[in-house]
Amino acid sequence: AQTVTQSQPEMSVQEAETVTLSCTYDTSESDYYLFWYKQPPSRQMILVIRQEAYKQQNATENRFSVNFQKAAKSFSLKISDSQLGDAAMYFCAYRRQGAQKLVFGQGTRLTINP
């Protein structure tokens, strides 16, 4: 069974600084997709960024980028120029090709210090 591990229960960063959230996963599949979701205090799950395993290029979305290391099964999220609105729980998720469900990590709570 696939598992996703987020080893940092909590992280904090100063506003305007850069922070990296870690995620590792375990799978024997070669085709899969990885996601970072953000859950602010409103509780809604918001997609931040996605990465296809077959793509070598790391995905970027404005201030958000990932470092995808397929061999190491690592998928970290980098947030540049942190803003107060980035404060949230961040969940890493995995979905294998052809599967129906997302497998989530336990989440990392990110605090932004003004």
Place this chain on the structure above:
Amino acid sequence: DSGVTQTPKHLITATGQRVTLRCSPRSGDLSVYWYQQSLDQGLQFLIQYYNGEERAKGNILERFSAQQFPDLHSELNLSSLELGDSALYFCASSVSAEDGENTIYFGEGSWLTVV
């Protein structure tokens, strides 16, 4: 706004009761998923429907059931409720059923408290 609509947003009910959570997927999405988020279990996949048919089952209890109607909205029925069923229940939707290319979008969740 993801386009996935869930009602009710909050619900408080007593043990032993039955509740129904409702979900309207994004326009054009045929696949609906239900997830449960609790403090001890994290985010768990419950069940998926695609165009009216059950497609996949996860950690869904026998006391829970779901269906997807011809208009593609879905309902999650929770019966014989226990204190441990208190959780945030998410509905999500996507265009297709199994193609990992398509993104799953989540609603705002229904917060269930069992007292």
